[in-house]
Amino acid sequence: MQLSISDHDTCRIITADEPRLDAAAAIQFKESFRQACAGETPRVVLDLSAVEFLDSSGLGAVVSCLKLLEPPRRLELAGLTQPVARVFRLTRMDTIFTIHPNAAEALAGCGHGV
Amino acid sequence: MGFERHMLRADPLAVRHTLQAIEQGPILQAMPADSRDCTLLVLAEVLNNVAEHAYCGQGGPVGVVLRHDRRGLCGRVVDWGAAPPWPDAPPPRAAEPETLPQGGFGWGLIRDLTQNLRLRRRRGCTILSFHMPDNQGAAG
Numbered sequence: 001m002q003l004s005i006s007d008h009d010t011c012r013i014i015t016a017d018e019p020r021l022d023a024a025a026a027i028q029f030k031e032s033f034r035q036a037c038a039g040e041t042p043r044v045v046l047d048l049s050a051v052e053f054l055d056s057s058g059l060g061a062v063v064s065c066l067k068l069l070e071p072p073r074r075l076e077l078a079g080l081t082q083p084v085a086r087v088f089r090l091t092r093m094d095t096i097f098t099i100h101p102n103a104a105e106a107l108a109g110c111g112h113g114v
Numbered sequence: 115m116g117f118e119r120h121m122l123r124a125d126p127l128a129v130r131h132t133l134q135a136i137e138q139g140p141i142l143q144a145m146p147a148d149s150r151d152c153t154l155l156v157l158a159e160v161l162n163n164v165a166e167h168a169y170c171g172q173g174g175p176v177g178v179v180l181r182h183d184r185r186g187l188c189g190r191v192v193d194w195g196a197a198p199p200w201p202d203a204p205p206p207r208a209a210e211p212e213t214l215p216q217g218g219f220g221w222g223l224i225r226d227l228t229q230n231l232r233l234r235r236r237r238g239c240t241i242l243s244f245h246m247p248d249n250q251g252a253a254g
Binding site: 020022023024053055056057059060061063064066067082083086087090091092093095096 | 126127129130133148151152154155158159162165166208211212214215216217219220222223226227
């Protein structure tokens, strides 16, 4: 899974660039995220707007990313497409993440536009 | 109406390629987007379970049959791997979200999205069958 990074003062946006976060991608995604999140920005936003398919392995990988960040850093999500949002909703994992409609609104939350 | 049959090796990449083929196939292309997404998710969970548990990550054959009739879509997945430890019913749900579970979501998703879910063992193979309800958008 290819990830891109953009830094905005207190917030790092990590964007998933591929359409499938599935069992075949989960392990490599975790490793890519581990490298991408290195740093000290208090907020880390994972932008999933390019992901059209997420299965339970992909969901588990996103949860592991949440656990990877040491407080006070925290992981937020942005841009869940409908099939991805459904998996979060059905498993009730939407209750443990702050989820923004898109990356721009995630940034607006800390006082930065794009 | 329609019928499709796929045979694959149960490993994550082959599962991905088969799901992509099924997505482009006539049966799923005739379904509304929400129902199509839910069907692909259920098949992903079932096939990944087979790869991970029935064949313990060693790979093995698995067959998928999809049939669309007046009642909606009926799916059947057959494998020749180890018998599931729960012959009569799927296992319980994943842990509560607050405990940050990293797995165990699959069966909950399968149960939430299907009807008439049935798992049985016959002559050395495991057969899982299910229906996808037509009003998936409202349910999921």
